[in-house]
Amino acid sequence: MSATRTIRTTTRTTRPPLKAGAVAIPLAVLVAGAALLLWSGGDAAARTAKLTVTGAYVREPANPDEAAAYFSIGNTGRADDTLTAVTSSTGRASLHTTNGPKMVTLSTAPIPAGGRLDFSPGANHLMIDDPGPLKPGATVRLTFDFAKSAPITVDAPVIAISATVPGAGAGD
Numbered sequence: 249m250s251a252t253r254t255i256r257t258t259t260r261t262t263r264p265p266l267k268a269g270a271v272a273i274p275l276a277v278l279v280a281g282a283a284l285l286l287w288s289g290g291d292a293a294a295r296t297a298k299l300t301v302t303g304a305y306v307r308e309p310a311n312p313d314e315a316a317a318y319f320s321i322g323n324t325g326r327a328d329d330t331l332t333a334v335t336s337s338t339g340r341a342s343l344h345t346t347n348g349p350k351m352v353t354l355s356t357a358p359i360p361a362g363g364r365l366d367f368s369p370g371a372n373h374l375m376i377d378d379p380g381p382l383k384p385g386a387t388v389r390l391t392f393d394f395a396k397s398a399p400i401t402v403d404a405p406v407i408a409i410s411a412t413v414p415g416a417g418a419g420d
């Protein structure tokens with residue numbers, strides 16, 4: 249697509265005619281540039297992360313000040329990526345991990361090529377501060393931002409305090 253755009257600039261005819269020698273060099277540069285774009289584009293496509301977010305849910309909070317969300321990010325691509333932030337349609341979300349009895353904020357979390365990043369109870373979780381009332385059946389829209397890949401948005405269902413994890417044992 250970008251190569252097509254580059255080539256289209258050669259069809260401009262509004263400029264006054266130039267000497268053949270003056271045209272030849274810019275054309276050569278354009279052709280070389282287009283070839284470089286094609287080459288680097290193909291190379292990049294072969295080595296990108298391919299991310300999917302699965303199993304996202306929000307546990308109904310015991311109090312309205314704080315909720316936790318969980319999810320899994322799979323990477324079937326051939327490059328690592330990094331989760332840099334998650335934003336929530338309600339409240340303020342931050343990445344947390346559990347270190348013994350304490351919660352620690354994570355600024356980023358790695359998603360290895362061919363691997364996955366799990367945010368699951370007892371370990372990593374998405375903390376949502378001041379989410380407001382969240383009842384089972386509602387959904388919270390979560391947008392995941394990555395260092396390299398385009399953002400991914402999912403609607404995470406709110407599940408009851410006592411409910412089992414959705415999709416548990418499904419083996420996604």
Ligand SMILES: [Cu+2]
Binds near residue numbers: 344345373374375
């Ligand atoms: Cu936390």
